[in-house]
Amino acid sequence: MSHEALKTYEGATPGQQICEGHITVTQADIDEFCRLLGYDHPAYRADAPGGAIAPPSMGLTYGLRLGWEADVFPPGVIRMGDENVHGHSVRAGDELTTALSIVDKFERKGRKFLKYEFVTTNQSGQLVCSVKFAAIVA
């Protein structure tokens, strides 16, 4: 599916789902995230009782990742703010599904904005996180 038309303010239609993507989270992914951002709680490690969980912000990062991998954003897009809701923790081995939609478009002070929503669920259909963010597109 081409997302070229969605990369412009004019081509974006609020309420429209742009794409859906899937990703499996591995322990190596969690380890790298923790190393990079300085998380050291034992619950994030491979030997954690019951299996490792990921830091909460990793669910957020992996949700947003779909948009970049699917190449749906206008060039040079800048995020202005987030509205996030956190659900169940991500666990090593989880298969995440993220649905990306455009929920609003508006103009303010001569600039054009698109508002996106990501909803990420795990393999059981449970909410991991949802993220809404407005971005300047022109």
Add this chain to the structure above:
Amino acid sequence: MTAATPMTAGEKLPRAEIAITQEMIDRYAAISGDYNPIHVDAEAAAKSPFGGTIAHGCIPIEPVFKALLSQLGRPDLPFGTEFELRYRQPSKPGDTIHVEAEIVGQGDDGKWQIDIVCRNQSGEPVLDGKCRVPSDDRPGS
């Protein structure tokens, strides 16, 4: 991470900070898939209004998560925790971002509201907003 500290209106969350480097931004690009030139291409970013690369938006939020997890004394967030954040200015390589967060009180829905501002080493706000944390952790509560 320490034991949980009870939520009390007027109290501040523990201090947390992150020192941002270009290497961190590059590695975060690999994790997030966000290779926007404004983050990873110094030459292109130098021609932008920012005059150089800037960090991904999620990076300066990290101190917020760390302070909250430290306050809660747990590695995860209660189900239904909400954030509403606005970016005030970009964070750049070399910046150290810290969070100042104060517990405002408990809403009618039982969620604790926390006011948040993250500042750089010059004291300038880079993002602000609020967080709402359920006191009851059960999904759907």
